[in-house]
Amino acid sequence: MTNSASSHTDEPTDDVSRRGFLKATGGVAAAAAVTGFSGSAVAQQQQQSSRPLRMINSTMTTMDPIAATDTASGIVIQQVFDALMNYPQGEISVEPLLAESYDTSDDFTTYTFTLKQGASFHNGDEVTAQDFVYAWERLAASQNSRRSNFILDVIGVQHETQTVTENGEESQVYQPGTLAVEAQDDYTLRMQLDKPFHATLPMLAYTSFAALPEGLVGDIEGYDGQMSYNEFATSNPVGAGPYQFQNWQTNTEASVTAFDNYHGGAPPFSGVHWQIIEDPDARYNYSMNKNVDILSIPTSKYDPNLVSVQETDDLGRKSGTYGPVRNGETVNYLAVATINAFYFGFNTAAVEKPARQAAAYALDQQTAVQQVFKGRGEAAYHFTPPNIYPGGATAYDQHAEQNYPYGYNESQLDQARSVMEDAGYGPNNRYSFTITTYQSDTWQQIAGILQDQLRSAHIDISLEQAPFATLLQRGRQGNLEAYTLGWIMDWPAPDNFLQLLDPPNTDTSKPAPLSYINWSGTQAAQQATQAWQTIQDNPEPSDSAQQARDTAYVQIEEANWEDVGFLPVYHRTDERFWYQDLQIPKFGGAGVSRQMFIKGQLEQSGGSS
Numbered sequence: 001m002t003n004s005a006s007s008h009t010d011e012p013t014d015d016v017s018r019r020g021f022l023k024a025t026g027g028v029a030a031a032a033a034v035t036g037f038s039g040s041a042v043a044q045q046q047q048q049s050s051r052p053l054r055m056i057n058s059t060m061t062t063m064d065p066i067a068a069t070d071t072a073s074g075i076v077i078q079q080v081f082d083a084l085m086n087y088p089q090g091e092i093s094v095e096p097l098l099a100e101s102y103d104t105s106d107d108f109t110t111y112t113f114t115l116k117q118g119a120s121f122h123n124g125d126e127v128t129a130q131d132f133v134y135a136w137e138r139l140a141a142s143q144n145s146r147r148s149n150f151i152l153d154v155i156g157v158q159h160e161t162q163t164v165t166e167n168g169e170e171s172q173v174y175q176p177g178t179l180a181v182e183a184q185d186d187y188t189l190r191m192q193l194d195k196p197f198h199a200t201l202p203m204l205a206y207t208s209f210a211a212l213p214e215g216l217v218g219d220i221e222g223y224d225g226q227m228s229y230n231e232f233a234t235s236n237p238v239g240a241g242p243y244q245f246q247n248w249q250t251n252t253e254a255s256v257t258a259f260d261n262y263h264g265g266a267p268p269f270s271g272v273h274w275q276i277i278e279d280p281d282a283r284y285n286y287s288m289n290k291n292v293d294i295l296s297i298p299t300s301k302y303d304p305n306l307v308s309v310q311e312t313d314d315l316g317r318k319s320g321t322y323g324p325v326r327n328g329e330t331v332n333y334l335a336v337a338t339i340n341a342f343y344f345g346f347n348t349a350a351v352e353k354p355a356r357q358a359a360a361y362a363l364d365q366q367t368a369v370q371q372v373f374k375g376r377g378e379a380a381y382h383f384t385p386p387n388i389y390p391g392g393a394t395a396y397d398q399h400a401e402q403n404y405p406y407g408y409n410e411s412q413l414d415q416a417r418s419v420m421e422d423a424g425y426g427p428n429n430r431y432s433f434t435i436t437t438y439q440s441d442t443w444q445q446i447a448g449i450l451q452d453q454l455r456s457a458h459i460d461i462s463l464e465q466a467p468f469a470t471l472l473q474r475g476r477q478g479n480l481e482a483y484t485l486g487w488i489m490d491w492p493a494p495d496n497f498l499q500l501l502d503p504p505n506t507d508t509s510k511p512a513p514l515s516y517i518n519w520s521g522t523q524a525a526q527q528a529t530q531a532w533q534t535i536q537d538n539p540e541p542s543d544s545a546q547q548a549r550d551t552a553y554v555q556i557e558e559a560n561w562e563d564v565g566f567l568p569v570y571h572r573t574d575e576r577f578w579y580q581d582l583q584i585p586k587f588g589g590a591g592v593s594r595q596m597f598i599k600g601q602l603e604q605s606g607g608s609s
Contacts, residue, residue, distance in 0.1 A: 048258060049602035052271035053582070054292045056283050059251055059276055063237040064229075065207040066138055066145040071488070072276075074207065074593040076248075079256050079272060080122075081210035081239030082263075084113055084132070084189075085201055090595035091315075091588030092339070092387075092492040094205045098127060098240065098263070100187075108196035108540050115187040119263035122244040125213050127263075129183035134214040134223070141176040142219045144229060147208040148174065150490070155203050156194040157181060176221045196540035198549075199491040205594075206490065211240050242267040242598050251276055268600045287577075288327045293602065295331060295577040297322075299442060304375050307333060317586055322577055334576045337378065338591040339385045341497060342486035344435070344450075344567040347508075349518040350481045351433045354423035355459055356564035359482075360406035361416035362453040367409075369570045372445050376575065379409065380568035382557045383487075383501060384494040387589050390550035399554065405561055416457040425458040432460040435482040438468040443484045446569065475516035478508030483516065486572070492590065494553040495535050501556050501565060502532040517565040524562035531555035 058072035065081050068074055086097035096102065098119055103112045119127040138144075139151050140159065151157050158180035161172040180192035193200070203209070217232045218225020227236060237245050242264065243256035257271040275291070277283045280298035287295035310320035316337060323330035344363075346356045365379035378386065381400035386393035401408050407415070425431050435450070437443040444463060451461040466474065474480050490496050499505055503525045505514040519525045531552040538545035538552075560566055574591060578584070581603035587595040 047268070047601070048266060049269045051602070052255065052257075052273045053269040053294075053597060053600070053602060055272065055274050055294045056286065056292055056296050057254065057274035057276050058278060060248065060254060062233045063245065063248065064144060064233040065210045065212075065239075066142060066147050067233065068207070069146050071593045076254050076256065076274065077207050077210075077237075078241070078593060078596055079243040080237055080241045080245055081207050081212075082119075082127075082241045083205055083207060083210045084115075085205035086596070087202075087205050087588065087590040087594040089585045089587055089599075090590045090592060092202075092590050094202050097205075098211060102201075108200075109193045111191045111193075111200065112184075113189040113191075115189065116263055117187055119240055120261055121211075121213050121240045122238050122259055123213060127211050127240050128186045128214075129189040130186070131211045131214045132189050133179075133181050133183050134216075134220075135210065135212040136181050137176070137179055138212065138217065138220050139208055140174050140179050141221070142217075144219055144233070147206075150203060150206065150208055151179075154491075155197050155200055158192045158194050198539060198541040198545065199493050199496075200541075202491045202493075213238055242596060243272060246271065249276075251278075262598075264598055267598050269597055269602060272597055288325065290327065290329075290579065293579055293582045295325070295579070297325070297575075297577055299374055299376065301326075302374050302376065307335075309333075309335075313586075315588065317588075319586065325577075329579065331577045331579055332582075334586055336574050336587060336589065336591075337385075337387055337571065338574045339388055339489040339492055339589050340486060340572050340591075341380055341383050341385055342484070342569050342572060343380070343383065344447075344482055344484055344569065345475075345480075345515060345517050346482050346565060346567070347478065347480055347516060347518055348520075348563065348565055349478070352423065352431070353563060354419045354425070355431050355433060356567070357406070357419050358416035358454060358457045358459060359450055360564050360567050361412040361419065362450055362457065363567060363569070364407070364409065364411040365569055367411070368446055368449065372442060372449075373570060373572075377570040377572045380570045381408070383560065383566055383568055384497050384553060384557065385489075385571050388489075388492050388494055388497075390494065390553055399557075403558070403561075411453065413453060413456055416454065420458045427458065430458045430460055432462065433481045434462040434464060435484070436464050436466055436471055436474070436480050437484045438471050439465050440484075447484065476508060476513055478516065478518065480516055484569075488591065495549065498532070498535075498553060498556045501528055501560050503529050506565065515566070519563065519565045522563055524559040527562075528556045528559040531559070 057075060060073045061070055062068050062073050063077060065077050068077055082098050084097060084099040085094045088095050098116055099113045100116045101114045115129055121127060136151060140148050152159060152174055160175040160178035162175040163170055164173050182190045184190050215223045216226050216238060217229055219229050242259055242262045244259045246255040246257050248254040253275055255271060255273045258267045260266045277286055283296035284298055284301050306322050308320045309318045312318050318335040320333050321330050322333040325331060369377050369379050381404045382389060382396060386396040389396040435447045437447055447463050451463060454461060471483060475483060487497055500515040503519045506517045506519045507513055508516050508518055534552040535549050538548040584600040
């Protein structure tokens with residue numbers, strides 16, 4: 001399963017750190033769409049722009065697909081590297097990319113991919129099956145890989161292990177060269193799994209599985225490398241994507257240029273340039289000066305009354321206009337319910353259950369979303385996002401409205417006070433704990449609401465902020481009482497989220513906990529453990545296995561309700577705002593970091609400057 005440093009995102013690097021963890025600052029996640037702008041229309045008119053598409057990005061960490069765990073790096077990597085599969089325009093149904101076709105064995109353990117012929121890397125080499133064998137061995141074996149669990153544990157490609165001893169403790173690790181991935185010929189790739197996994201093809205769309213020229217980097221056995229690792233990861237990444245790397249200056253900018261020999265056809269933009277700006281106000285000012293085509297509007301500057309929704313499509317994506325903004329322009333607008341969840345986490349070994357329940361009674365998620373996040377999301381009552389919840393968004397809402405025990409769309413302070421008094425607390429015997437947020441005024445505001453409300457329930461909450469990486473490090477060490485984080489999908493299924501609520505994955509005494517709640521020893525924890533085992537016992541992509549998993553998913557959600565390890569807050573809506581001289585397809589539920597800029601138009605006049 002994805003380890004703690006690998007599935008949290010948008011922010012600092014350490015995914016748990018990372019591709020799922022995202023700093024929920026309420027800020028805008030860049031996204032894309034144009035009302036009535038269909039992909040076919042783009043294909044018919046597509047002409048390469050005379051200047052690059054201009055955007056804003058956060059601080060990047062690497063250009064190596066197997067080392068990246070932050071969204072900022074992933075956004076750029078997505079343009080430079082191609083994998084076998086792809087989320088077209090960031091939608092959640094995958095399609096072949098470098099694969100021409102694929103076959104699956106009846107037991108879903110053997111996958112055979114036929115590659116496109118004639119696809120080339122940016123260095124001119126043709127993409128072959130042997131390049132994938134090399135790239136996936138790097139993913140499994142390189143010391144630079146932070147996603148090895150994706151191929152070894154999540155998908156579960158067959159491999160052998162060896163025993164290593166560190167600090168007096170033995171563990172089993174991957175034995176290099178044993179991965180069951182074979183190039184049967186130049187264009188045929190065969191992969192053997194230990195057991196079926198229902199999301200194998202979506203996982204193969206992740207850029208960690210992207211093709212690299214064989215032997216490019218010498219960080220695995222059998223290869224000396226054509227360049228140093230630092231050169232590859234920072235200044236000369238070579239992929240097979242629609243754009244080739246141009247430059248990256250840490251904390252300043254990153255640029256890619258069009259790869260006109262791209263196997264999918266020359267891209268529509270001469271390149272893409274990202275200005276790296278962290279401060280929300282600075283991002284906004286940069287946008288208002290028309291230095292970008294896609295704007296950033298932080299929550300502090302956002303006015304929901306300026307949104308005019310003109311169309312809602314069959315995927316629920318809302319498009320229209322926003323404005324006028326400060327510079328007088330009315331810009332295009334798109335809102336997409338992407339697959340994410342943001343929450344309070346409680347270290348159950350450090351914060352007593354009555355206090356956790358009191359916090360759940362006190363929090364009115366709906367009011368928090370409207371008042372703090374200005375409606376840029378949906379109230380969360382499950383950790384699983386609505387668009388992948390068993391039965392969909394309607395089932396999500398029905399289950400929460402009928403069963404959520406702490407007040408649906410309301411705050412129940414009397415109940416909060418009662419549960420604490422039943423536990424022996426009162427005016428002269430108050431309870432206290434600390435909530436640590438990453439550096440976010442928005443999350444400090446949410447935590448401050450709980451702080452104010454719970455005073456009447458005999459609870460004193462201290463608030464503190466920590467840099468994102470520091471918070472994750474403290475969490476892994478068990479040195480947090482309560483904290484705020486979020487999770488962004490690695491693959492579009494509930495188990496990607498609910499692995500964080502499998503009690504053994506929450507144990508901070510272990511080397512790589514996925515969450516930091518130390519959940520064990522209760523009937524609800526036992527229920528969650530048994531339900532997770534049911535999920536593991538039914539991995540195949542069949543209707544009967546799906547039904548078993550769906551039942552278990554709900555059991556884990558209800559077990560979490562009982563013990564309040566996670567207190568869900570909201571599911572963020574990703575928005576895009578862009579000036580009128582840009583046309584670009586809508587992105588989907590997989591999010592903006594999964595969208596490749598292979599369709600679109602930019603006025604040849606050069607646009608605003």
